[in-house]
Amino acid sequence: xxxxxxxxxxxxxxxxxxxxxxxxxxxxxxxxxxxxxxxxxxxxxxxxxxxxxxxxxxxxxxxxxxxxxxxxxxxxxxxxxxxxxxxxxxxxxxxxxxxxxxxxxxxxxxxxxxxxxxxxxxxxxxxxxxxxxxxxxxxxxxxxxxxxxxxxxxxxxxxxxxxxxxxxxxxxxxxxxxxxxxxxxxxxxxxxxxx
Amino acid sequence: xxxxxxxxxxxxxxxxxxxxxxxxxxxxxxxxxxxxxxxxxxxxxxxxxxxxxxxxxxxxxxxxxxxxxxxxxxxxxxxxxxxxxxxxxxxxxxxxxxxxxxxxxxxxxxxxxxxxxxxxxxxxxxxxxxxxxxxxxxxxxxxxxxxxxxxxxxxxxxxxxxxxxxxxxxxxxxxxxxxxxxxxxxxxxxxxxxx
Numbered sequence: 009x010x011x012x013x014x015x016x017x018x019x020x021x022x023x024x025x026x027x028x029x030x031x032x033x034x035x036x037x038x039x040x041x042x043x044x045x046x047x048x049x050x051x052x053x054x055x056x057x058x059x060x061x062x063x064x065x066x067x068x069x070x071x072x073x074x075x076x077x078x079x080x081x082x083x084x085x086x087x088x089x090x091x092x093x094x095x096x097x098x099x100x101x102x103x104x105x106x107x108x109x110x111x112x113x114x115x116x117x118x119x120x121x122x123x124x125x126x127x128x129x130x131x132x133x134x135x136x137x138x139x140x141x142x143x144x145x146x147x148x149x150x151x152x153x154x155x156x157x158x159x160x161x162x163x164x165x166x167x168x169x170x171x172x173x174x175x176x177x178x179x180x181x182x183x184x185x186x187x188x189x190x191x192x193x194x195x196x197x198x199x200x201x202x203x
Numbered sequence: 204x205x206x207x208x209x210x211x212x213x214x215x216x217x218x219x220x221x222x223x224x225x226x227x228x229x230x231x232x233x234x235x236x237x238x239x240x241x242x243x244x245x246x247x248x249x250x251x252x253x254x255x256x257x258x259x260x261x262x263x264x265x266x267x268x269x270x271x272x273x274x275x276x277x278x279x280x281x282x283x284x285x286x287x288x289x290x291x292x293x294x295x296x297x298x299x300x301x302x303x304x305x306x307x308x309x310x311x312x313x314x315x316x317x318x319x320x321x322x323x324x325x326x327x328x329x330x331x332x333x334x335x336x337x338x339x340x341x342x343x344x345x346x347x348x349x350x351x352x353x354x355x356x357x358x359x360x361x362x363x364x365x366x367x368x369x370x371x372x373x374x375x376x377x378x379x380x381x382x383x384x385x386x387x388x389x390x391x392x393x394x395x396x397x398x
Binding site for chain 2 (some may be wrong): 033034035036037038112115116117118119120121122123128131132135136162163165166168169170171172173174175176177179180181185192193196197200201203
């Protein structure tokens with residue numbers, strides 16, 4: 009009934025897809041109005057219609073990243089406690105091509121986020137939330153006797169550190185760290201803490 | 204005896220310092236000819252005398268990063284095996300302001316390196332070398348009976364993953380993760396594997 013609106017929305021969706029493709033291939037360093045226009049096979053004039061400049065482009069990129077991360081396919085934990093903790097870690101790792109693309113963009117966003125106070129604060133909060141989720145599973149595992157008692161907050165920091173660092177190594181060495189190897193490393197890691 | 208050459212070298216040193224300051228504050232996303240000129244309090248003309256463009260500027264930045272990383276102050280391991288492994292990990296972490304600045308630049312370089320085949324290959328090799336160093340200490344520790352037998356290569360990957368991930372969390376949350384807390388996390392982590 010409102011074709012103009014529909015066209016606009018559809019075009020907006022195309023622009024978002026183009027931003028995502030540029031990021032996945034060239035990172036934040038390659039995210040320019042010109043690159044998005046090229047990915048859209050259009051003029052930079054069209055892109056400036058959506059984004060006033062590079063800063064707006066980056067803000068939009070981080071919005072897409074947040075939405076796609078929230079909507080990504082995830083395994084459901086088979087049980088609370090240790091099994092849930094394992095699932096949470098596996099759901100972060102680059103075990104599929106889509107998860108690798110998303111992680112590549114997250115890792116790339118750290119350069120931008122470390123230099124922008126608002127993005128920095130958002131990232132700090134984000135990791136607090138992720139750690140809080142891990143901590144809940146750790147405390148469940150402690151209650152269930154699957155993990156020894158101890159400071160659950162510190163262990164959550166350790167688990168997230170291991171997970172993020174494995175993301176980075178897997179992105180830089182995908183042949184050496186296919187999904188099965190990453191999963192094995194997670195199981196060895198968790199086994200060390202259950203002993 | 205060759206004042207022109209000395210002036211040139213000294214100016215080159217000033218330019219390198221300016222590149223470092225821009226990186227530490229604004230990351231690779233903010234590393235532009237204009238920003239380096241501003242840090243030097245000079246014209247972009249001077250900067251273009253040293254760098255043809257952004258790509259040369261990034262290559263120089265990574266050279267400085269490599270040199271400064273190799274020359275950074277490091278603790279000497281008090282003994283081979285587990286003590287050496289602990290020292291290697293602590294020598295990577297952002298335990299001092301200088302180490303934090305260097306890590307901030309390394310983390311920022313991942314965005315660029317993930318999109319440039321040459322830089323990507325260099326980074327992959329670099330992590331292989333770091334893992335090989337960790338692996339030597341792990342195998343020493345196994346021989347000394349400080350660590351249980353097991354795949355030393357996989358454990359080296361796990362140790363480096365934990366270390367890199369802790370770098371990222373400490374950069375985004377320096378108040379929550381001061382040097383003493385990072386050190387405590389390293390000791391807890393290593394204790395889990397020695398049990």
